[in-house]
Amino acid sequence: MVMWVFGYGSLIWKAGFNFDERVVGFIKDYRRVFYQGSTDHRGTPEFPGRTVTLEPAEGEVCWGAAYKISKKEDQEIALEHLEVREKQYDKKAYLDFFTEPTATTPALSGVMVYIASPDKKLNVNYLGPASIEDIAKMQRQTCIGSCKRSEADHFREGAHCFMRPGTNGNDDFYRPSPNRAIVHV
Known part of the structure; x- marks a missing residue:
């Protein structure tokens, strides 16, 4: 059986598994929000970095990329990789995935996605809402773990991915959005 994984954050530009x-x-x-704290690869327990998660938002959409993984061995390796990479996300959901803005029927169903819930009992790293200025300031100041890059670089890479045409040469990623904002980090 084929497995599909939806990436809406850094998975868009850095899957880290064969597909x-x-x-x-x-x-x-759903909408993408910088509400999840990361104490392992984006920060430390004292200075958690912020990563994106999804929150329910009726009528909104969240663009990203779905990865098809066919081979059983590749699926096992991808899941092992994702369970480590996404370990601070406490939920997995299986959702419908669309490719055309006017479509009423999904292109794919049962696409796996990792989500960090706002339930502090289940998700101790949930940071919640903050102003874009506070998020940017935190990203500049965060100590960072295994990525060996500044949080500003990570934030900027994500912002470029969401705000300009092309992601690793894929010019079809960009979709206009009235909610786009330019953030200087």
Whole structure:
């Protein structure tokens, strides 16, 4: 059986596992927010970095990329990789994935996505809302773990991915959005 994984943050530009196909598209009724804290690869327990998660938002869409993984061995390796990489996310959901803005029928169903819930009992690293200025300031100041890059670089890389045409040569990623903002980090 084929496995599909939806990436809406750094998975868009750095999957870290073998895949057969990458499809650009979106999920419905969610929005991407920088509400999740990371104390391992984006920060430390004293200075958690911020990473994106999803929150329910009726009528909104979250663009990203779905990765098709066909071979059983590749699926096992991808899951092992993702369980470490996404370990601070406390939920997995299986959602419909769309590729056309006007579509009423999903292109794919049962696409796996990692989500960090706001439930502090289940997710001790949830940071919650903050102003874009506070998030940017925190990203500049955060100590960083295993990535060996500044939080500002990570934040900027994500912002470029969400705000300009092309992601690793894929010019079809960009979709206009009235909610885009330019952030100087």
